[in-house]
Amino acid sequence: MTNTPNWRDNGVRIVRSGELDSNTPQTPGMTRAAAINHAKAGADKLWAGTVNIQPDAKTGAHHHGELESVIYVLKGRARMRWGDKLEYVAEAEAGDFIYVPPYVPHQEINADPDQPLECILVRSDQEAIVVNLDIEPVESSAAVWIGPNHPAE
Numbered sequence: 001m002t003n004t005p006n007w008r009d010n011g012v013r014i015v016r017s018g019e020l021d022s023n024t025p026q027t028p029g030m031t032r033a034a035a036i037n038h039a040k041a042g043a044d045k046l047w048a049g050t051v052n053i054q055p056d057a058k059t060g061a062h063h064h065g066e067l068e069s070v071i072y073v074l075k076g077r078a079r080m081r082w083g084d085k086l087e088y089v090a091e092a093e094a095g096d097f098i099y100v101p102p103y104v105p106h107q108e109i110n111a112d113p114d115q116p117l118e119c120i121l122v123r124s125d126q127e128a129i130v131v132n133l134d135i136e137p138v139e140s141s142a143a144v145w146i147g148p149n150h151p152a153e
Contacts, residue, residue, distance in 0.1 A: 002052060010042070015036060020049060029060055031052045034049040041044070053076075053108060056057075058111050064123065064131070065129035069103060070100075074119055074120060077091060086135055
């Protein structure tokens with residue numbers, strides 16, 4: 001006799017937009033809400049949710065420990081700052097993906113003064129690691145960094 005999986009109860013899960021859980025670790029300046037985690041969907045290795053930043057607002061500096069993060073920009077323009085003093089900067093717009101490696105100090109900024117920034121966030125683990133940092137950013141670094149992973153427009 002074989003053990004056939006119960007796909008009805010242990011298969012695909014749908015988490016409706018009204019069912020997201022904002023009872024997650026937060027960083028000043030943004031609102032995170034969980035959609036896919038163990039409690040909501042039975043996921044063991046991934047966390048996914050939404051991130052919203054109000055117009056012309058920025059988050060506090062933070063990192064996510066050993067976790068890898070992927071941010072997909074749904075709507076708006078994201079300016080990312082990263083580094084020990086948040087000295088590097090690049091921008092992403094709707095349709096772009098952003099990868100944040102483990103332990104990288106970073107800050108998300110809504111580069112649009114009029115529209116909210118709406119993103120989807122996926123992390124490599126269920127552990128809710130958010131380490132908020134007290135970093136004074138280097139504000140003189142206003143130019144967008146151009147390099148092999150940040151092509152010119």
